[in-house]
Amino acid sequence: MSDSRDTVAENAFMEQQAAALLASVGDTLTRVPPALREPSERRLALLLLDGVLHEEEAATRAAVQAFHRERIAAAADDIERTSVAEGARIWKLYNHGFVIRTASVTFAFDLVRGTHVAGGAFAVDDAVMDRLAEACDAMFISHRHGDHADPVVAEAFLSRGKAVVTPPTVWEGETLHERVTHPQRGADTQHSLPIQGGAAELRVVAYPGFHDGHDGLPNNVTLVTTPEGMGFLHTGDQADPRAFTWIDTIAESHQVxxxxxxxxxxxxxxxxxxxxxxxxxxxxxxxxxxxxxxREPYWLTYERQLGSDRWGGSRHVGYDAPLVLMSWGESFHHSPGG
Ligand SMILES: [Zn+2]
Structure with missing residues (x-):
């Protein structure tokens, strides 16, 4: 036996394994779509995805990059052909990105190509983001970090006359800054954001969150209320415990x-x-x-739901609100009252 490792063969094996496992994950997620009651088979697929994506070299693997790009492109196809008669359809894109469509409006949160990952090879094409911008009426960005804010995506919205809404610290000192909307941050102010050339409006509360309790980086926690009266709250990377002064009472003044x-x-x-x-x-x-x-695996999201105290949650207290866990490019239809 030799003790010299054949790293070329090992690397090729890991590429093959990523491709094989991701094919199985993709098939399962397609066959068992997101639902309020999550089938166990779907949960297993997400846990398998955790395993693939937590391998050290995962972001550089061709199979992982293709999995990301193909799923976001498929979401763009799906968004273009989906119309919503009642309720809302919510697509989850990369990282903390979402697109939401109701019968009257379509808007996005924190859309990024993923150019900050693996030197750009992981990222989706600019043309896909152009299609998403075309499909949306406005985009909200929580804070300036590259996994949430992408100037090329913002430009795709702005060049189409669609509002991009951010805290004032995103792209400070750059020309993009003057073209972006900066609503006053505050828990008690609801702004009106005209969209569709003034034919409709979104009501917006830009809650004054921060990235964490130490860095002082403003992070909007944004509540968007649609013309149908449905509320969508996106937190960005809010982690500052002082924010509980207003988080604790959001339900008293707004429907989410x-x-x-x-x-x-x-x-x-x-x-x-x-x-x-x-x-x-x-x-x-x-x-x-x-x-x-x-890197925050899905299994930790499940543990936090159960109230694990190992990961900074409330001690042994979970939550019973329905959790719909999704992967890149998946969508879920929410029907109010049903
Ligand atoms: Zn982040």
Whole structure:
């Protein structure tokens, strides 16, 4: 036996294994779509995905890059051909990105190509983001970090006359900054955002969150209320515990149909108790530019739902709001009251 490792063969094997496992994950997710009651087969597929994506070299593997690009492109196809008669369809894109469509409006949160991952090879084509911008009426960006804010995507919206809404610290000092909308951050102010050339409006609360309790980086926690009266709350990377002064009482003044928290937010259980959403759709799992110890697997989202105290949640207290866990490019239809 030789003790010299054949790293070329090992690497080729890991590429093959990623391709084989991701093909199985993709088949299963297609066959067993997101649902309020998650089938166990689907959960296994997401856990398998965690395993593939937490391998050290995952972001550089051709199969992983193709899995990402193909699923986002398929979501763009799906968004273009889907019309919504009632309720809302919510697509989860890369990291903390979402597109939401109701009967009257379509809007997005934190859409990025993924150019910050693996030197660009992981990213979706600019043309796909152009199609998403074309399909949407406006985009909201939580904060300036590259896994949430992408100037090329913002330009795709702005050049089509569609609003991009951010905290004032995104692209400060750059020409893009003056073309972006900066609503006053505050829990008590609801703004009107005209869309579709003034034919419709979104009502917007830009809650004054921060990335964490230490860096002081403003992060909008954005509540968008549609003309149908449905509320969608996206937290970005809010993790500052001082924000519970207003998070604890959101449900007293606003209806939130769908909460889209960063899965690693400080005390997700307390957040959900404050918001009382009809559905929770977490984001930010498997951000590939994060080191694997902070890449946030799906299994941790399940543990946090159960109230595990190992990961900064409320001690032994979970939440019973329905959790719909999705992978890149998947979608879920939310029907209020049903
Ligand atoms: Zn982030």
């Amino acid at each position: 149909d769908v909460l889209m928290p960063n899965c690693w937010t400080t005390d997700i259980v307390r957040m959900i108790h404050g918001v009382r959403p009809a559905v929770v759709i977490t984001g930010h799992e498997n951000e590939m530019a994060h080191t694997i110890d902070h």
